[in-house]
Amino acid sequence: MGIQTPNGFNLDNSGKRIVVDPVTRIEGHMRVEVNVDADNVIRNAVSTGTMWRGIEVILKNRDPRDAWAFTERICGVCTGTHALTSVRAVENALGITIPQNANSIRNLMQLALQVQDHIVHFYHLHALDWVDVISALSADPRATSTLAQSISSWPLSSPGYFKDLQTRLKKFVESGQLGPFKNGYWGSKAYKLPPEANLMAVAHYLEALDFQKEIVKIHTIFGGKNPHPNWLVGGVPCPINVDGTGAVGAINMERLNLISSIIDRLIEFNEQVYLPDVAAIGSFYKDWLYGGGLSGQSVLAYGDVPEHANDYSSSSLKLPRGAIINGNLAEVFPVDHANPDEIQEFVVHSWYKYPDETKGLHPWDGVTEPNYVLGPNAKGTKTAIEQLDEGGKYSWIKAPRWRGNAMEVGPLARWVVGYAQNKSEFKDPVDKFLKDLSLPLSALFSTLGRTAARALESVWAGRQMRYFQDKLVANIKAGDSSTANVDKWKPESWPKEAKGFGFTEAPRGALAHWIRIKDTKIDNYQCVVPTTWNGSPRDPKGNIGAFEASLLNTPMVNPEQPLEILRTIHSFDPCLACSTHVMSPDGQELAKVKVR
Amino acid sequence: MGAATETFYSVIRRQGITRRSFHKFCSLTATSLGLGPLAASRIANALETKPRVPVIWMHGLECTCCSESFIRSAHPLVKDAVLSMISLDYDDTIMAAAGHQAEAILEETRAKHKGQYILAVEGNPPLNEGGMFCIDGGKPFVEKLKMMADDAMAIIAWGACASWGCVQAAKPNPTQATPIDRIITNKPIIKVPGCPPIAEVMTGVVTFIITFGKLPELDRQGRPKMFYSQRIHDKCYRRPHFDAGQFVAEWDDEAARNGYCLYKMGCKGPTTYNACSTVRWNGGVSFPIQSGHGCIGCSEDGFWDKGSFYDRLTDIKQFGIEKNADQIGMAAAGAVGAAVAAHAAVTAVKRLASKREHADHNS
Amino acid sequence: MMDAVARLAESERDLTGIAADGSGEHGVGRPTVYVYEAPVRICHWVNAFSIIVLMVSGYFIGTPLPTVEGEASANFVMGYVRFAHFAAGQVLAVFFLVRILWAFVGNHHSRQIFYIPVHRRQFWKEVLHEIRWYAFLEREPKMYVGHNPLAQIAMFVGFTLFVAFMIVTGFALYSEGTGIDSWQHKLFGWVFAIWPNSQDVHTWHHIGMWALVVFATVHIYAAVREDIMSRQSIISSMISGERQFRD
Known part of the structure; x- marks a missing residue:
């Protein structure tokens, strides 16, 4: 039977049900169920977050200055972005300002993550949805070389290079041990690249694997390690000492040179490998423009990368901020994190309990109580689920809404907002990308558009890194080497009660933390993260979230091989550990598994 | 170009391991699985003919x-590890297959x-709510973990999650x-915390x-001695x-x-066993202390609950x-x-009173 | 006063020699008794001195002194503080061990601080009496050649157990520096089976220091007070070994 959701999607769960669990090549644990009609077109979609860690309840009564380390461990893929959000939230609550240098360094770290994460996402989590690794074996290395050289000036493109690679790949495949490529959907008609493009992509898969580890060295320089670099409330922990005694142990010329060379290399990789690859792959998938979902309708961006330290207003933020609803690009709404009517979370279809589940709660007042129950039409048992019932509770993810609207967040959302605001640094690259592929603007609102926006953003981020590196050096040159403000480091200097919020644009989308501090300890901590927005289940009115919306109306070549589902879900770069960590009240008596 | 067709046996022979040691390794493995001597020769045979050791992550x-x-590994590069050294047959983060094909x-x-694969575990199982705080294939993760542990040759506990929680x-x-060594009690577990x-x-x-054909020597807490036997503080350049x-x-x-030293800023280097101050991070670029922040002790048991960092x-x-x-x-x-002062005062007063009493009595 | 002692002494049949009944420690009518043999006295003062050094140096390991100027290679402040701590710790450990050994060969007073006769009702009755004495509910103290029962408990817990705890945790922490192949780790590494994160061992070792501060305070006060109030020598006994009864 078919129904229409308030946000305009037609759902029909009468057809054959397909379950994908686990969804792989994502961060965390996730399940997708879809119904396909007689023509194998997806007519109903159910996405489920299948893990829950309770980080926010663990944060209660802890030192707010430590919160960054806890929240950073929400996710090791977008490592550091939660930490940045957290220190911003604490600084906002306590009125702590940071030095200019700290702002530049934080931006460099955040942008480095953006680039590294986008590259790893595209090549290692997403590419196998577009690229048939086995088909690469039948490629002509010479033709591959010609193809590679026609799309970019990247030097690793000789016929011999591709031949060696193909030989290695052949040996690997012939060993019969396919490792991570085992049981892939090789040979499926859903793959559209010619063998040469596949071989080139495999080469870049391996090159990107080598290169991504170089990008994160920027985190290592400033934060000591990656994943999970160190941060600091009030600035950054690394001191600057360019030419004084002991400079060898601080941010000095050698370190600045290392950062600079990494930035040069990543700009090169973005512009000569990543973006051309996305464009090349896109050109073969031009007629596969499914997966738009909410992107053409309701998108949300918080903005990030402040030009000026401590100024988080739209005019200072280099990544755009705003909300678009009902597909009206002509109007970009301002977003206010402190307004209780704007961002609210619902749990009617989530495994949590509210006193009144028809209402949503603002994160500052967020209460959450786990309530793991399956809907009446679910199949299987509570510990052996065969099929979920989307009419009941079905996910560990809550349903956040902006003024009641389900929103999509992420690189595409940011670029749509930037485009709608007519900012040339966002509009021009989009127009050029579409023009090169002779596609209309509407093509942007698709799985491919999401993937392209990420590549464009990586290019943008690389150039911004150059900008902030120069800015950092200029500021040091002007005599300012301060990196931390310790005026309010000691808890004795804090007010008895305070509340605040911090936000960033994580690689996968808008991220915010809300904090309440009482008697120098955390009283309440709530995170609303990108995958909570994108992966949200239905809300009390029946609006579906971005994942579910994006899967609808996609035809599947073979329902037994969920390639199209993976392709579209992956285009969001889901991070389930992020989305499903919300809090529980203490003292819950829950059923336990016996250990042996 | 790699050694894709080399077998586990030929790799370790090349590293100078004797045939005898190799067989000892196989029989130890068989014992750890509770299998008989026949199984040992079956395992040996498999490792001699099977190219790369299967790893389930x-x-x-x-x-x-x-x-x-x-x-992020710089040496070996992870592409070489995955293409030429191990056979990473299952890892939900990077594998091509999903759903049924993955299962x-x-x-x-x-x-x-059976008995020939390494089980690498990242993260840990939750036991509350019937284990359904972590669902994998519609079932509690803990079930899948126990199932795969039963037939593994050895188990690696990656990180602080699997090792400590x-x-x-x-x-x-x-x-x-719950850390995995509380769930899996019948198998050697190598803890690699951090x-x-x-x-x-x-x-x-x-x-x-793979190279030496044996499990690394472990310390009392199950960590490889080669990387975890000294504190960060012992080798810190500060x-x-x-x-x-x-x-x-x-x-x-x-x-x-x-x-200068970050001891007063709460650096946990003096109580943290790890290789950060020698191997350093990301190809030796830096480590937390070098970048100005104290060690937070992330490879130690329960480091989250030791007060502020x-x-x-x-x-x-x-x-x-x-x-x-x-x-x-x-x-x-x-x-x-x-209390002592008060007690002394009372004593003095009492003593004075008693003396007076004595004096009165005597007079 | 004299009457009380005499009555007490008479009630115990043993009126000769250094005078003890089966339970050990009842006072006698002789004015001077040799109680603390030389090794006991030496151990007492060496341990006391070591503990003072350990407390001071230990405190400054936990809360270091302000930063010193100059090149690192030209200074060794923390090094000396730690050296003092380790040296005093080794000395304390050796003399604690000597003291234990002496308990086997010395007189019966030398054994007193290593046990509590928990099974003897009489002992607990006298503990009660001592508590009443310290609570000013008894007019007269009982006389003891060695430690009174309450003091025996205090010495056993406050000295023997606490110091043993400090030595064990101290060597465990020291073994972190000497390495897992050292004898210290082989002997004391089991501590980390109780507290896998050595940060906890540091914390308990630190708490133990404060427990010893509390013990030392009470110990010194009680010694001085008894010296005056019980009319028996306490402090000088630890120098000469002889206990005098002044009434």
Whole structure:
């Protein structure tokens, strides 16, 4: 039977049900169920977050200055972005300002993550949805070389290079041990690249694997390690000492040179490998423009990368901020994190309990109580689920809404907002990308558009890194080497009660933390993260979230091989550990598994 | 171009391992599985003919930082590890297959490579809510973990999650997240703690097994001695400043810019066993202390619950109080001192009274 | 006063020699008794001195002194503080061991601080009496050649157990520096089976220091007070070994 959701999607769960669990090549644990009609077109979609860690309840009564380390461990893929959000939230609550240098360094770290994460996402989590690794074996290395050289000036493109690679790949495949490529959907008609493009992509898969580890060295320089670099409330922990005694142990010329060379290399990789690859792959998938979902309708961006330290207003933020609803690009709404009517979370279809589940709660007042129950039409048992019932509770993810609207967040959302605001640094690259592929603007609102926006953003981020590196050096040159403000480091200097919020644009989308501090300890901590927005289940009115919306109306070549589902879900770069960590009240008596 | 067709046996022979040691390894493996001597020769045969050791990499409650760290390895490069050294047959973070096709790999591995695969576990299982705080294939992750552990040759516990519990097991541990050695009790478990562990330490442990044909020597807590037998403090390049008595007292102060010791800023290097100060991070670029922040002790058991990362002395949370040892000790000593003083005063008064009484009596 | 002692002494049949009944320690009518043999006295003062050094140096390990100027290689402040701590710790450990050995060969007073006769009702009755004495509910103290029962408990817990705890945790922490192949780790590494994160061992070792501060305070006060109030020598006994009864 078919129904229409308030946000305009037609759902029909009468057809054959397909379950994908686990969804792989994502961060965390996730399940997708879809119904396909007689023509194998997806007519109903159910996405489920299948893990829950309770980080926010663990944060209660802890030192707010430590919160960054806890929240950073929400996710090791977008490592550091939660930490940045957290220190911003604490600084906002306590009125702590940071030095200019700290702002530049934080931006460099955040942008480095953006680039590294986008590259790893595209090549290692997403590419196998577009690229048939086995088909690469039948490629002509010479033709591959010609193809590679026609799309970019990247030097690793000789016929011999591709031949060696193909030989290695052949040996690997012939060993019969396919490792991570085992049981892939090789040979499926859903793959559209010619063998040469596949071989080139495999080469870049391996090159990107080598290169991504170089990008994160920027985190290592400033934060000591990656994943999970160190941060600091009030600035950054690394001191600057360019030419004084002991400079060898601080941010000095050698370190600045290392950062600079990494930035040069990543700009090169973005512009000569990543973006051309996305464009090349896109050109073969031009007629596969499914997966738009909410992107053409309701998108949300918080903005990030402040030009000026401590100024988080739209005019200072280099990544755009705003909300678009009902597909009206002509109007970009301002977003206010402190307004209780704007961002609210619902749990009617989530495994949590509210006193009144028809209402949503603002994160500052967020209460959450786990309530793991399956809907009446679910199949299987509570510990052996065969099929979920989307009419009941079905996910560990809550349903956040902006003024009641389900929103999509992420690189595409940011670029749509930037485009709608007519900012040339966002509009021009989009127009050029579409023009090169002779596609209309509407093509942007698709799985491919999401993937392209990420590549464009990586290019943008690389150039911004150059900008902030120069800015950092200029500021040091002007005599300012301060990196931390310790005026309010000691808890004795804090007010008895305070509340605040911090936000960033994580690689996968808008991220915010809300904090309440009482008697120098955390009283309440709530995170609303990108995958909570994108992966949200239905809300009390029946609006579906971005994942579910994006899967609808996609035809599947073979329902037994969920390639199209993976392709579209992956285009969001889901991070389930992020989305499903919300809090529980203490003292819950829950059923336990016996250990042996 | 790699050694894709080399077998496990030929790789370890090339490393100078004798045939005898190799067979010893196989029979130890068979014993650990509770299998008979026949199984040992079957395992030996398989390792001699099977190209690369199958590795099953499972994810429980975690943040994927261990996988992210693994792919940062500079030597060996992770592409070489995956293409030429191991056969990473299952890893939900990077594998091509999903759903049924992914699940099928687990079944197949158990059947075809019984006792021959390494189980690498990232994250840990939650036990509350029937284990359904971490669902995998519609079932509790803990079930899948036990199932795969039963037939594994050896188990690697990646990171603080699998080894100790890490952040989700920090108080009050709402999901009852449990380190894997409390779930799997019948198998050798190599703990490689850290949040995450250093990339080259991770690949180092895996390649050690392949290269030397045996499990690494472990310390009392189950960690490979080669990477975890010394404290960060023991090998810290700022150690001379510690011994000299030169400490950072405030962020970004003169001492910080001079690279003095971060002990007073709460650095946990003196109580943390890891290779950070020698191997360093991301190809040896830096490590936390070199970049100005103290060690937070991320490879230690329960490091989340040892008070603020910025306190030298750990807060003790008991009976509703939250104070460090000095605060408690000074309060106790003060109270006892006052009690002693009061007692002395009463004694003096009583003694005076008694003397007067004596005097009266005698007179 | 004299009457009380005499009555007490008479009630115990043993009126000769250094005078003890089966339970050990009842006072006698002789004015001077040799109680603390030389090794006991030496151990007492060496341990007392070591503990003072350990407390001071230990405190400054937990809360280091302000930063010193100059190059790191030209200074060794923390090093000396730690050296003092380790040296005093080794000395304390050796003399604690000597003291234990002496308990086997010395007189019966030398054994007193190593046990509590928990099974003897009489002992607990006298503990009660001592508590009443310290609570000013008894007019007269009982006389003891060695430690009174309450003091025996205090010595056993406050000295023997606490110091043993400090030695064990101290060597465990020391073994972190000497390495897992050292004898210290082989002997004391089991401590980390109780507290896998050595940060906890540091914390308990630190708490133990404060427990000893509390013990020392009470110990010194009680000694001085008894010296005056019980009319028996306490402090000088630890120098000469002889206990005098002044009434």
